[in-house]
Amino acid sequence: MSTPWIEDVQWNADGLVPALAQDAESGELLMLAWMNREALERTVESGEAVYWSRSRRSLWRKGETSGHVLRVKEIRLDCDADAILLRVESVAGIACHTGRRRCFFHRLEGEGTGRRWVVTDPVLADPRPNDG
């Protein structure tokens, strides 16, 4: 049964919202993934991040296969109620399916026609294609 707090969220036409995960201690932004109502309910109930995989069309408990779980310390909603922020503990210190600490590992560098995305972060663990 839907509860009022979950209906305060402005789910998009596909029933989803973007959900950011930020390291609660360092402030580092780790990843952006998507949630539907059930993913958010399961996240609240379990205290661990659960997302909706748009490519696999299924719920996805982060760290299910890799152990790279995100423990949720706080859940925030923005002014328009259409984006969620999880403040988390990244248990293994690896939030990205590529085996990096965070997903935002490309930085835009250079000028004019020399502009390009440069990888700034090392790979710390084996990649986990379905556990991003």
Add this chain to the structure above:
Amino acid sequence: MSTPWIEDVQWNADGLVPALAQDAESGELLMLAWMNREALERTVESGEAVYWSRSRRSLWRKGETSGHVLRVKEIRLDCDADAILLRVESVAGIACHTGRRRCFFHRLEGEGTGRRWVVTDPVLADPRPNDG
């Protein structure tokens, strides 16, 4: 003319990507808005955040009317190239159109049926409906 770095971005079916703004100094997550190619190009060229307003269907230079400009220090792209992170200086210290420091000012509190979104941040300036 499109340049290669901008085509590395995985624009969605509407030609958009979510773009997060994070305070480069404090690490605070300020807001999530959307960009199209032109918004990202103008952000890169001007050094200030420019978004695409989905409701108004127009480009929107953050702070155009309010002066609450976001100066861009760094631009990052995630592993799947479908989310952008701006590390910014929030010039006026007010990033939200409600006049708050950040948009993520609701926190989920309580248990079971008592769960609700609670406003945690004070309003510091007059609301600016079109300058979120």
